[in-house]
Amino acid sequence: MIHIYHIALLEDNPRQLEKLESYLAKIPNVEIVLKSKSSDHFFEQLKTIQLDILVADLDLGNDSMTGMEVAQEIKIPVFFASVNTSEYVEDIEDLKRDAEICVDHITKPFSEEQFVKSFKRFLQEVAFFSPPQYVYLDFEKTKKNRIRIDDIVYLCANKNESNNKQIHFINRKPSTLIDFSFTKMEEHGLLKSQFVTIHKS
Template sequence: MIKIAVCDDEKNVRNYIRELIIDQDIDCEIKEFANSSEYFLNNYEPDILVLDIDMGKDSASGMELADLIRKKSHKQPLIIFITGYPEYVFNAFDVEAFHYLLKPIDEKQFARVMQLAITKVTKISDSDTQSLEIQHDGNRKIVPLKDISYIESQNHKAVLHINNRKIAYYARIGELEEELSDSFCRIHKGYLVNLAYVDEYSKSEVTLTTGEVLLISKYKYKDFVRAHMRFVKKSEPGDF
């Protein structure tokens, strides 16, 4: 089931958007929020967020909320801005918005954009179900790839770094590099990094969204940059 949030200070607009979403005939859960504070206090993590930009002087703007989501939320929704102000369109790129629709809402355009978003969410969901099967402490264990920030080679073992904990098992990092080539990249003889966790990098190190900093080999740098660019392009938001 796809989780969709609608955040707009006007109840009639929220109701209208809800009806437009229902018209798409998809298996979804829809939650409504009247302002930015209500959205964050609820701790809801949608797949798609339909967001108004101007939500009144007593609330943070939709752009501010989107910026906060990008910086602090673990789950990153596709953001579709809906606003009566076309001049904000360029700001939407700063928060990696999926799309930008103007009020009054064109129902056909809304349907097209929503279908694009649903297709993308479905693809992301499919990739999230990918996993690594390992033998750990005598037991078979399934580890979702999305939970692994990086893999470290240590004393003939592969050490999986998962949410501030480690799982070590016997495996060759070179074989894992081949198996996980779509979403992981070898940046050093001892490190295989999940590209989804890359926050920033220089020629000497890679900083992950977890805050960890890993050395990058000068011999691996160019391959890493190419792999990261391919990954970002594959994951980038839709065209406006």
């Protein structure tokens, strides 16, 4: 199973926004689901989007909020990319402690290599501190089995049983999923974005 991190970009400078987008495209397992130039637009779009990480500038120009204030409001892991990170060191440490989230920063100007290395390290920290996620699945002999999502390697169809599927794990033998449909897998708590679909010819 592959975990895809849903990323939001909050940057008032259009050129910097494009640069961040191009840099993040070099990093596997991330998907940009929201790009905003203002806090108002960000919070409006946030109503319909599920986020894992915010990448934000600290200074949003004439905006009514700073990037720090936005981060304090939503309390998800945040990576600041800003000119004036040194002015916010104390706030960054307070955010880490009080909100109990992963927070890191990089100071502009930075190269693509510097950003990619820093952000990959940040993702490792986020993964380490993220609580494990579980789903409850019905197997052939037992119902409502509590399964840690990260223990799932892949799912596949049974050749002769269209309603049943095979589920393979890191640490246990495969099991048969009863009345399981790939088209409705998200109803079971398995997001399609967490898996790579492979079609056999």
